[in-house]
Amino acid sequence: MNIQISNASGEPIYSQIVGRVRGAILSGELAPGTMLPSIRQLAKDLQISVITTKRAYEELEKEGLIDSVVGKGSFVSGANEAFIREQRLRAMETKLLEAIKEGKSLGLSLEEVIGHIRLLDQEGESEG
Amino acid sequence: MNAIEVRGLVKKYSSFALGSLDLNVRQGYVTGLVGPNGAGKSTLIKLLMGLSAAGAGEIRIFGEQMPEQEAGIKARIGFVSEENTLYEHLSIDAMRSIYAPFYKRWDAQTFRDCLNRFELSPRSRIRSLSKGMKMKLSLAFALSGGAELLIMDEPTAGLDPVFRREMLEILSGLMLDENRTILFSTHITTDLDRIADYIVFLDRGTVVFNESKEDLFDRYALIKGDKKWLDRDVRQAFVGIRETGTGFEGLARDRGEAIRMFGDGAIIETPTLEDIMYFTVRGERHRAESRA
Numbered sequence A: 001m002n003i004q005i006s007n008a009s010g011e012p013i014y015s016q017i018v019g020r021v022r023g024a025i026l027s028g029e030l031a032p033g034t035m036l037p038s039i040r041q042l043a044k045d046l047q048i049s050v051i052t053t054k055r056a057y058e059e060l061e062k063e064g065l066i067d068s069v070v071g072k073g074s075f076v077s078g079a080n081e082a083f084i085r086e087q088r089l090r091a092m093e094t095k096l097l098e099a100i101k102e103g104k105s106l107g108l109s110l111e112e113v114i115g116h117i118r119l120l121d122q123e124g125e126s127e128g
Numbered sequence B: 001m002n003a004i005e006v007r008g009l010v011k012k013y014s015s016f017a018l019g020s021l022d023l024n025v026r027q028g029y030v031t032g033l034v035g036p037n038g039a040g041k042s043t044l045i046k047l048l049m050g051l052s053a054a055g056a057g058e059i060r061i062f063g064e065q066m067p068e069q070e071a072g073i074k075a076r077i078g079f080v081s082e083e084n085t086l087y088e089h090l091s092i093d094a095m096r097s098i099y100a101p102f103y104k105r106w107d108a109q110t111f112r113d114c115l116n117r118f119e120l121s122p123r124s125r126i127r128s129l130s131k132g133m134k135m136k137l138s139l140a141f142a143l144s145g146g147a148e149l150l151i152m153d154e155p156t157a158g159l160d161p162v163f164r165r166e167m168l169e170i171l172s173g174l175m176l177d178e179n180r181t182i183l184f185s186t187h188i189t190t191d192l193d194r195i196a197d198y199i200v201f202l203d204r205g206t207v208v209f210n211e212s213k214e215d216l217f218d219r220y221a222l223i224k225g226d227k228k229w230l231d232r233d234v235r236q237a238f239v240g241i242r243e244t245g246t247g248f249e250g251l252a253r254d255r256g257e258a259i260r261m262f263g264d265g266a267i268i269e270t271p272t273l274e275d276i277m278y279f280t281v282r283g284e285r286h287r288a289e290s291r292a
Helices: A013-026 A039-046 A050-062 A081-105 A110-127 B041-048 B070-074 B092-102 B108-117 B131-144 B161-174 B190-195 B213-219 B232-236 B255-265 B273-291
Strands: A066-069 A073-076 B002-012 B017-026 B030-034 B056-061 B064-066 B077-081 B149-153 B181-185 B198-203 B206-212 B221-225 B238-244 B247-252 B267-269
Touching: A013 A039, A013 A050, A013 A081, A039 A050, A039 B161, A050 A066, A050 A073, A050 B213, A081 A110, B002 B041, B002 B181, B017 B041, B017 B056, B017 B181, B017 B198, B017 B206, B030 B041, B030 B190, B030 B273, B041 B056, B041 B149, B041 B181, B064 B070, B077 B131, B092 B108, B092 B131, B108 B131, B131 B161, B161 B181, B161 B190, B190 B273, B198 B213, B198 B273, B206 B213, B213 B273, B221 B255, B232 B238, B238 B273, B247 B255, B247 B273, B255 B267
Parallel strands: B030 B181, B030 B198, B077 B149, B149 B181
Antiparallel strands: A066 A073, B002 B017, B002 B056, B056 B064, B198 B206, B221 B247, B221 B267, B238 B247
């Protein structure tokens, strides 16, 4: 797994790790059951404190994205496919809401916005 | 679990007093000991290592009493000091033949690996080594003795950034072993910004705080803004403030409170350890002056 952290972004390092791992899980890059690097290994690789990586993993556990088994390590949760689908649906909805808002500010009706979506979909299919 | 426990420790010199000091250093983590020059960092380390006798108080290392059980304790400690503790006139190999018998768990292979990795030749005279190489050699001795606890007094002082990075790489590699503990004094706080788990901040012989770095960075906020906001109430929220012709910069005690107070009216940043150290010392000096 690729994780890059920035010291300049102002976002706490633990939250950068959470964001990166969450993204990889939600996009399917990390499949259920995949083993994550140990807390201490990740701390060494990123040259950050053990407590920082511990905090990131605890956060991911709380979100139900990973499971930690004492003595074995941390794994991408297998029991969360419905949850992941839910998360991805929500992400899609956020983007749609944005599109609707933008459409309304342009004076388009909801029907017209939907029309645009259909059109884009057809274009996408003829291209693909 | 604590690797080191200090209770009521006091040491008095004619011009300086340390303590009374209470301190825990947690096993399995990197603890950074920071503070301005003369804060008592080296004094504390000397007391921990039994190189100087305390006036009062108790030191326990691995749960055992110092100095009563000093020999047993020290065989489990690797000490790396800014002051060279090796014999200058000897070769590295001759030094090893004196040093190794003191350590039951001396590992000759680890020592050879360290010398290779640090590009040191066993035949070199210690006197001929640069400051950085001597520091690497001290570290090689400490690691080969099978140290569970590394106590390092200013290990990166006077060293170039390339070597400091290498040192941090080595230290973070050591922490793969969760039984290992590192206590690391430094005034170069950027070394600790990343790898330290806990920060002990000493000033004028007392512990200002001993906290996880995560908590510190969560709690404090660095605020930059217009001086017109600085009324008496607002000033109370700061640990220390620096005012200039162009505005102010200050360390706020509580990030949440600062955000409520300033909202978009000021720049709110995560402070570095250096910011925390600077404003804390500045604030204390300021309060001491206004009391006087």
